Amino acid sequence: MTVRHCVIPAAGLGTRFLPATKALPKELLPVLERPVIEWAAEEAVAAGATDLVLVLAEGKDSVADHLRPDPDLERILDERGKTAELEAVRHAGHLARVSVVHQRAPRGLGDAVLCAAGEVGENAFLCMLPDDLSVAERPILAQLWDAHVELGTTVLALMRVGPDQISRYGCADIAESRGRRHRVRGLVEKPKADEAKSDLAVMGRYVLTPDIFAALRDTRPGALGEVQLTDGIGALLERGEVWGVEFEGELLDVGTPAGWLQTNIRLAARDPALRRALDAALASAAA
Numbered sequence: 001m002t003v004r005h006c007v008i009p010a011a012g013l014g015t016r017f018l019p020a021t022k023a024l025p026k027e028l029l030p031v032l033e034r035p036v037i038e039w040a041a042e043e044a045v046a047a048g049a050t051d052l053v054l055v056l057a058e059g060k061d062s063v064a065d066h067l068r069p070d071p072d073l074e075r076i077l078d079e080r081g082k083t084a085e086l087e088a089v090r091h092a093g094h095l096a097r098v099s100v101v102h103q104r105a106p107r108g109l110g111d112a113v114l115c116a117a118g119e120v121g122e123n124a125f126l127c128m129l130p131d132d133l134s135v136a137e138r139p140i141l142a143q144l145w146d147a148h149v150e151l152g153t154t155v156l157a158l159m160r161v162g163p164d165q166i167s168r169y170g171c172a173d174i175a176e177s178r179g180r181r182h183r184v185r186g187l188v189e190k191p192k193a194d195e196a197k198s199d200l201a202v203m204g205r206y207v208l209t210p211d212i213f214a215a216l217r218d219t220r221p222g223a224l225g226e227v228q229l230t231d232g233i234g235a236l237l238e239r240g241e242v243w244g245v246e247f248e249g250e251l252l253d254v255g256t257p258a259g260w261l262q263t264n265i266r267l268a269a270r271d272p273a274l275r276r277a278l279d280a281a282l283a284s285a286a287a
Helices: 036-046 062-066 071-079 083-093 109-115 140-151 211-217 229-237 257-269 272-286
Strands: 005-009 051-056 097-102 125-128 132-135 154-160 170-178 181-189 200-208 242-246 250-253
Touching: 005 036, 005 109, 036 051, 036 062, 036 125, 036 132, 036 140, 051 062, 051 109, 071 083, 109 211, 109 229, 125 140, 132 200, 140 154, 140 200, 140 242, 154 229, 181 229, 200 242, 200 250, 211 229, 229 242, 250 257, 257 272
Parallel strands: 005 051, 005 125, 051 097, 154 242
Antiparallel strands: 125 200, 132 250, 154 200, 170 181, 170 200, 181 242
């Protein structure tokens, strides 16, 4: 069983980064030398995806342009002998086939995933939110796909969080556990700490089976008129099993200014070419 598609919902307005995202999509904000969307695409490809389906709002097609070949720029860099820059541009533009579908209005994550139905067809697929960057020996999406191959079900990424954090996430109610794999009995969106059924939070990585599309079509919009993906997955629980994987590795936040800054600092500290500049900047700031 092989994976083909990875759906990447990226239709948000980036309000937490305004005014920087007034004209620049937040998915193009750089994390070190590469934009957020390239980090996401690299994880999807490392997990086996050959086709990226970007769900974008109108006016955000520059996100897809970054992942497509740019022959004119490549020619200029080649003529000027900019070998390293040329390799970086070619890498970004040739990671995978890229298709775009547009979400006409901000109607929620479930609606965004449903927009990709025509591209995905009757196949299980990867789905990821680019607001978190994966740092793991084996890509988190690949860990989920491994579980899907064995179990044949929808698979969610799960992470243990403290009681002071669980209200920020969807929370998984667990029926049984097999090591780091957990059969999900139910999902509760952003529960109060004393009402959470477990300490396992649902993170922005999924393997979804194609029956999610029928479930989402039948899912009624909730608050703010949005269709929630967790409600669609909840409907799947009425028909069969859903599993979660307590993944190995980390997800680093790049969806908030504070998280984006911390992630850049952490990754720069691991990069020998940037560590000296980072140390000098921090020392100067502390002086």
